[in-house]
Amino acid sequence: MTSVFERAQLVTLAEQSEAEFMFQYESGAPAEAAxxxxxxxxxxxxxxxxxxxxxxTGYWNKALGFTSITDTLIGRILDIYRTEQAPVAVLQLAPDLLPEDWAEISVRHGLTEGGKIVKLIAPIHSVQPEEGKTDLRIGPVTPQDADEWGRLIISAFGMPSGGLDSMLAASVTNPNCRTFAAWDGDQIVAGGSLYLHKSAGVVNAGATAPTHRNRGAQSAIIAARIAAAQDAGCRWVVAEASQPAPGESNPSLNNLIRAGLQPLYVRSSWIWRPRTRW
Known part of the structure; x- marks a missing residue:
């Protein structure tokens, strides 16, 4: 059984490792894309x-990784979004870390509760994913593959390119990233990334082209990323996936649980929009 102290450490690791890979994606964008x-x-x-x-898309304006959440902090975060004239802000805050007066704070700052994310974690020694059966070739992404990989990830998530694909492609050469793909012949049809942060390997950006779903690509790419985390000496594997609506299923969440990761908590997204448009 996890103690209160151990749980607090795991929550912090889960939040800050996600914050770090998101920060690296956006801060590492090529100048033209940025x-x-x-x-x-x-x-x-x-x-x-x-x-x-x-x-x-409403996805990339994010604030997260905070472990000491106060009314003053929320005000400082939103001041940044106002100053930068952002169209929206998504504050992702672990439920364990919300203060007792969060209901009042959220109303005071005009935050509304949005979608929910399941955060998952597992000790690296307890994760033994089944690679599954796939007829697709699985392997690491090289710098020469980076542009195609970036386009595939963005397209599979239903996002427009417009610089997002080159932003994702730039992560392939980040020394803390391990990127993988599935090929059908010479074409990349699925992909995923592992980000190394402190003692955690963070599984993220798993996506498959609609034409190649249900062929075992993601199970195999999850297995490849966990193996890479083991090779890097990680102690933990962390991931996140959208919580499905009642009566529905999220294949990404199911794949992660089958690989041995366990839900740690469900986190809401708190949405802020400016009252006036610039």
Missing amino acids: AELGISTQRLEDGVVMVMRNDV
């Missing part, structure tokens, strides 16, 4: 605040 997307990133206390003024 200008096109209107990216601005900064560290605030122990978390990160990321602005993408020209994001049409």
